[in-house]
Amino acid sequence: MLQPSTIKFLETLSQNNDKTWFDAHRDEYAEAKQDFENFVTTLLDKICELEPELRNQKAKDCIFRIFRDVRFSKDKTPYKSHFGVYFSKGGRKYEGAGYYLHIEPGGKSFAGGGLWMPEPALLKKVRQEIDYNFEEFQKILQEKSFKKFFKELEGEKLKTLPQGYATDNPAIEFLKMKGFTAGNYLKDEVLTKKDFANKCLEIFTAMKPLVDFLNRAMN
Numbered sequence: 438m439l440q441p442s443t444i445k446f447l448e449t450l451s452q453n454n455d456k457t458w459f460d461a462h463r464d465e466y467a468e469a470k471q472d473f474e475n476f477v478t479t480l481l482d483k484i485c486e487l488e489p490e491l492r493n494q495k496a497k498d499c500i501f502r503i504f505r506d507v508r509f510s511k512d513k514t515p516y517k518s519h520f521g522v523y524f525s526k527g528g529r530k531y532e533g534a535g536y537y538l539h540i541e542p543g544g545k546s547f548a549g550g551g552l553w554m555p556e557p558a559l560l561k562k563v564r565q566e567i568d569y570n571f572e573e574f575q576k577i578l579q580e581k582s583f584k585k586f587f588k589e590l591e592g593e594k595l596k597t598l599p600q601g602y603a604t605d606n607p608a609i610e611f612l613k614m615k616g617f618t619a620g621n622y623l624k625d626e627v628l629t630k631k632d633f634a635n636k637c638l639e640i641f642t643a644m645k646p647l648v649d650f651l652n653r654a655m656n
Contacts, residue, residue: 438633439476439540443469443520444625448542451518459516466503473520473540474500476634481524483638484536487645490526498528519545524641526652532559534617534651536641542625548640549587549620552651559655564599564612566654571608577650582643583619592616617651619644 446469450459459466477496485492501521507513518541525535536550555563567574577583578590594613598604602612611617621640627633 438631439628440472441629443472444542444628447518450516454514454516454518456515477522480634480637483634484524484641487642491524494528499524501529532556533655534648536644538637540628544622544624546623546628547620548623548637549618550644550648551618552616553618554616560615562654563651567608567611574650577646586621586640586643587619591618
């Protein structure tokens with residue numbers, strides 16, 4: 438579980454997102470960061486039962502930095518108002534599918550995963566995998582365990598047809614997608630409960646068949 442002080446820090450940061458405030462509260466940030474890292478370490482141990490290939494990873498391999506790259510962004514706020522972690526075969530920088538946890542107060546936290554905005558070459562392979570194995574893909578999305586936590590796949594869609602596919606393709610709405618993700622939103626009070634790590638693991642377990650399917654396209 439996370440400490441209430443960690444949630445409070447993120448909440449206050451969102452209201453004071455500037456360097457002067459952050460510098461004055463670096464001790465609080467350090468405590469919140471360590472608390473999140475401790476939680477991720479606990480969760481990573483549990484996920485290794487689901488994904489043994491992650492056994493050699495450390496929490497720091499999976500956690501995203503809180504500092505924003507504002508060079509090419511209209512939003513110049515220097516810090517993210519959330520903590521994020523991506524569990525995958527290659528850590529947070531892995532180009533394939535994996536499991537994501539987003540901690541942001543105000544009911545904006547969520548756990549889920551999938552494949553977010555892959556590079557064109559990988560996206561092409563995923564589309565082919567869906568096209569060739571659409572029945573299997575549909576079955577994954579219709580499983581009770583998946584639908585228990587996720588309403589539908591999320592992601593931007595092309596406004597036109599993807600190259601090489603026709604309108605009458607039964608998978609066309611999925612083939613138009615540029616990313617394939619799903620998330621289960623979490624209330625703030627859930628984040629500080631003792632069973633929070635187990636809750637995340639249950640969500641990730643429901644996500645695993647989709648992650649496996651998407652990653653199969655990389656082979």
